Amino acid sequence: MNWQEWAAKQGIEAVTNPLQIAKLSQDYYHFSPVLTPILEHKRADIVLKPATEEEVIAIAQACVRENTFLTVRGSGTGNYGQCVPLEGGVVLDTTKLQRIIHLEPGYTIVEPGVKLAQFEQQAQAIGWEWRMVPSTVRTATIGGFIGGGSGGIGSILYGQLRDRGNLLGARVVTMTDPVQVIELEGEAAQVVNHAYGVNGIITALTMPLAPAYPWDAYGVTFADFDRAAQFGLALGNCDGIIKKLISVFDRPIPEFFTTLRGQVPPDRCLVLTIVNHNDRLALTELARFWGGELVSIDKPITAIECTWNHTTLHARSSDPSLTYLQCLYPDLETIAHLRELFPEELIMHLEFIRSAGKVVAAAIPLVRFTTPDRLDEIIKIHETNGVFVANPHTYLLEDGGMKTIDREQLAFKQRIDPKGLMNPGKMRAWLELNQ
Ligand SMILES: Cc1cc2nc3c(=O)[nH]c(=O)nc-3n(C[C@H](O)[C@H](O)[C@H](O)COP(=O)(O)OP(=O)(O)OC[C@H]3O[C@@H](n4cnc5c(N)ncnc54)[C@H](O)[C@@H]3O)c2cc1C
Incomplete structure (x- = not known):
């Protein structure tokens, strides 16, 4: 299928310039001399930039219908090739999904492309801030932090992202046929926490906030x-x-x-x-x-x-x-x-x-x-x-993290991405199952 024509018909922004595609197919894996030769030539076929959840759904539906791989990307500051499309296909860039859906003392609901520092300026105006941010706070998105990050500035007070209470909920677009939108609350949202975007496209996150000190x-x-x-x-x-x-x-x-x-x-x-x-x-x-x-x-x-x-x-x-x-x-x-x-x-x-x-x-x-x-x-x-x-010289989710297979994360992927189209090659559990 001609993705450029399809995107134009849908009114979805597409990046087709090869140099820009190359840039948007990379992250900061080059800190690793082991990962660099493996990942430096990987490229998406096209980068799509949805501005609304409806556009995300349209892209997901088209990828399922066409059996096209889809890799989600925030700002691309991940360190292990987390958003590098190993098999080409579509890179879905979330940076236009920037709405703060709800903000009140104590918590917020935001779209995934919200930049951490930009949000913080608004939250601090009402006396609150993120519980923790990575040192890439000025560039990274909240979706990417949940999808690929672990913790950072604030972790001495609140622990890490994976700790209970640090993620309250997620809204996720599936890669089923037909595509669905599901709400995950509390513990149920953990399946998409640090999942490298292998099991659903997050379109909203409910995050707890912390009191902002001077x-x-x-x-x-x-x-x-x-x-x-x-x-x-x-x-x-x-x-x-x-x-x-x-x-x-x-x-x-x-x-x-x-x-x-x-x-x-x-x-x-x-x-x-x-x-x-x-x-x-x-x-x-x-x-x-x-x-x-x-x-x-x-x-x-x-x-x-x-x-x-x-x-x-x-x-x-x-x-x-x-x-x-x-x-x-x-x-x-x-x-x-x-x-x-x-x-x-x-x-x-x-x-x-x-x-x-x-x-x-x-x-x-x-x-x-x-x-x-x-x-x-x-x-x-x-x-x-x-x-x-936690070995930073592998792009495999489990090998870089807790080294064990997360059965719930795998079961969730089987349910919401049965064709295995999302960020292919990154989840060892899925690869072993489908060898
Ligand atoms: C110099 C430097 C310093 C860093 N410091 C820290 C640090 O202090 N703490 C830390 O935890 N990390 C750190 N990192 C890693 C990285 O910057 C952070 O994890 C950051 O939050 C990633 O955000 P991003 O928007 O760039 O995500 P990306 O790199 O674009 O994506 C990260 C992962 O999330 C997935 N993803 C993105 N959006 C979605 C979505 N909507 N739905 C599903 N999956 C999604 C992607 O597929 C990818 O697997 C650092 C990296 C660099 C280069």
Whole structure:
């Protein structure tokens, strides 16, 4: 079928320019030297940009009728080729689905293409904000965050997206014949949470909000990494200081942060934190107790865009041989042990978060890449030491995440995408079933 003609008849915006299609078929998988050669040449046949749910339904219906693969894309800032169309077909770009359907203190209902930062400006005007955002807050969509993200700035208060209560509901367009629109509430919505868009097109999300504090950003510098990590953990555990970010960087990472030049000394270990304005004194005293020196950062966004996977972005701009891992360390002793094991290959970067009621060290350490085998070996040694690694060097949903097959997610896909047209090749459970 001629998709360009079809889209024109429907009045749906289509992108047909090969250069633009190439751009809209990619994400940030290039942080991974393993994924780059596999994904860099993958292309959609066409990119369609629906502006309403009716247009989404029309596209889904046409794909089902024509047996055409469909891959949903928000802003394309995912890190593992999550929205790269492995088999071509249609890329459905959600960025015109930008309506805030409902906003009141405590929660919101939004279309998936709503940009996180734009929404936040409106919510903050009534004293509320997202519970958590990724460091890509200025570009990412809420649909993409739910479809492919995990957590970020705010996770030290509210945990991760997968935690109960952090997603209240989703409205989903199916790929059945005929296409249906279904509402998922509460726990039932978990099947589309972090599903890489393999099991339905989200057209609305009901999200809880958090009270917005007047936030200030600080750097706390230390001569020694262990002290910086201990301070980070102590700050995480200090319930009286309200904070939404605690990131810890070993040397030489602060040197990579060009936007912080003149604000923090680049030659010391660094903790970046964002705390409630009124907690400055308490933070200053805690920093002093641990031997750190406190400096103010001009704006929270300057700090945010150095943390989470922005750290890897800045590091790779200075040294493209660097890549990364995503870890959950059991304790600070294990971190110290692994730093000793890989003095030349691992540069530590921690993000303290709240997990099941405890403050834990999530981490996105930088790794000096040599070969895929050595990268696997470094991952295995981490695992042998009790570290959970969410491998960012695979595009397979399960292998990058919890490593187990999610039966409910699979059953839901069988029900709503029986032909397996959505984001093909990304779900191991589906591939194994249909081999
Ligand atoms: C520099 C950098 C820093 C980052 N920091 C963080 C971080 O702090 N925390 C974090 O969690 N992630 C982070 N990421 C990853 C990514 O930016 C976030 O997950 C972001 O929220 C993705 O949003 P997006 O709009 O770009 O989604 P996309 O990349 O476009 O899509 C992500 C996934 O969601 C699916 N999807 C999108 N919209 C829909 C929909 N409507 N229905 C169904 N499925 C859909 C897509 O198919 C894809 O599988 C980072 C990435 C980079 C490059």
